[in-house]
Amino acid sequence: MTPSPRPASRRTVLTAFAAAATAGAPLLGQLAAAAPAAAAADPGEYASNTALYKDPALVEGTSYGRRFKRHPAADSDLTAKAAYPRTAILALHGGGIEIGTSELALGIAGYDPGAVTDKAEPILPSTHDYFLFEGLLSSGNKALHVTSRNCDDHVALSLAASHLNVLSLHGCQYDQLGMPEPMEPMVWPPSSDPRLAVVGGLNAEFRAALVREIGAAGIPVVDAFDSRYLNRLQDFNGSHVTNPCNLTMLRKGAQIEMTTELRQSLFGDSGSRSRRAATWDASGGRFEAFRDACRRAIATVEATQPIL
Template identity: 65%
Template sequence: MTTDHPSTPRTASRRTVLTAFAAAATAGTPLLAQLGSATTAHAATAAAAADVEYASNTVLYRELAGQEGTTFSRRFRRHEQFDTSMTAVAPFRRTAILALHGGGIEIGTSELCLGIAGYSPGDAVGAPILPTVHDYWMFEGLLSSGNKDLHVTSKNCDDHVALATAASHLNVLSLHGCTFDQLRLPTGSYPPAGDRRVAVVGGLNKAFRTALVTELNAAGFPAIDSLAPAWASLLSEYNGDHADNPCNRTMLRMGAQLELTTELRKSLFTDPDSRGGRAATWDKNGEFVKFRDACRRAIETVEAGQPLL
C-alpha cells in the first residue's frame, strides 16, 4: 500500500529495541525473569516502534546497517545506451518500472516489476525474455515474516538510485499492493460481480492513467482511475498524486502507479504465497502474462505520443 498522507515520525529504532532484548537474553538470567524486570520505558519504546514506520529509506538503511541481503534487498537495472551518430537520433528508454515495497512487503510487486520491464520473474538475475526492456528499481523485504515493518511511505522514499531512475525518465510506472477492504469500494455497484481483483490507477499523468485503465479492463482486470470524479474523494489515499511520490518525480513531473488488491496479485500466480512459489508459477495460469502485457501496451501507447526532441 502507498499513501501520500503524512506518516507518524519514527521516534524509536526497532533494531535498537530488538538488540537491547537480545543483549539481555545473553546476560545469564532466565528469560521470564528478564521479561518480568523489563522497564516500562523499554516496553513503551517497543510499542512505539511497532506502530510507526521508517521515516525514509535513509533512516531504514541506517538502522538496518549490515542487513542488506538478509533483511532487505535492492535491485535495479539501468541499460547502457549510446548515440554515436552525428546524423541519426538514437532511441532511449523513456519508461522505468518501480516496486518500492517488493518482496514480502507487498507480494507480487517485485515479480511484476521484472515482468513489465521485460525480464523473467523466475530468474534471480532477471534474464530478459522480451525484445523491449525498461529500466527498473525495487526494494524488497526478505524476512520470513514481519516484512510490512520495512514499509516506507512512497512520498518519503529518498533512495538515491530510485530517485535518479525516476528523474531520468519521461515516465514511471510504480507498483503497489493493498487489500480490497482498505479501498472501501461501494460493493453494491462496484466491482462487477463482486470481483475483488481490483487495480486502482493513480499518478499525475492522465494519459498514462487512461491507457492503463483501458488496457487492464480489456484484459479482464477491473481497473479504475482514482483521480476520475467518480472516485477522487473515495480513493484519495491511493491516487499517487503527491509531487514527491517517485512516480511523479520524472522529467515530466508526472507518472503512474498501480495499487493492486491482494486478490488480484495472488491471482497472477498458481502458487502466490512464497517467493519461490511465485518465481516457479508466474507463467503457469496465464494471468500474469495477461496483466504484464496489458501494462506494456499502456506504456507503448504513452510512449507513442512522446516523440524524441
C-alpha cells in the first residue's frame, strides 16, 4: 500500500527538500542527497530502507532480498540516435509483503515471473528495467513494509531518476478503500468479488492509458483522481512527491494499488512465493491479461516520448 499525505491524519506532509548534492560526491550519494527529505514513518514501520537495512536482526538474502535489472545502453554513432530505456517497473513491497507484486513486476518488465531465486530471463520481445524489494520471511513480512514516500534505496531511486516513466505496483485490502456497494456496472466490484485496481501517480496521461487498457481487459479499475472517487481514494493515489513513481525525469509517474482478491485471482495458487511462481500461467489467462494491459499502456505513453 502506498498512502498519500492528508491533513489531520497520521501522515506527515512533506515540507522541505534536502539540499543539493555536494560537488564531487559519488553518484549514488548525489542521488540520495538530491532527493526530498523523507516524511515521518507510519507507526510500527521502519523510517526508511536504510533503517531496515541497518537492523542487525535482519539478514539480506534470508529476511529480505533485492533484485534489479538495468539494461546497458550506449551510442557510438555520431549520425544516429540510439534507443534508450524510458520506463522502469518497481515492486517496493514484493515477496511476502504485498503478494503477487514481484511476479507482476517481472512479467510487465517482460521477464519470466516464475524466476524465484534464479536470474529472470526475458520471455517477451521487449523488456524494461526493474527493481524488486522482497520480503522473504516465513511469516510476518508486513513488518518489512517501508511506506513508499520514505523509500531511499539507492538503486530504486536511481532507476526512477533516470527514466521518463515509472510504474510502481502495490497491494491493498478492499475494505481499506472505503468503496460502497455497487453503484455502476463494471465500475464498483460487488462485495462478494472485491477485485479492483486503483491507478494513481502524478502522470495523468499514464493513468488514463492504464485505466483504459486494464478496463478493456475486463478487470475492474478506477482512476484514484476521478472526481467520483477522489475523496475515498486520496490515501491510495500515489501523489506524494517523494513516492519513487514520481521521482522520474518528468517528476511524475504511475502506480497501481491492487486488492488482495485481484492479486490472488492472477495466479493458479497464490498461497506462497513458490506456488505463485509456479502457477502465474495457470490463472486462465488473467495474469497475462493484466500484464499485457499494462504493457500496452506503457507503449502508448512511450510512443509520445521520442528521444530528443
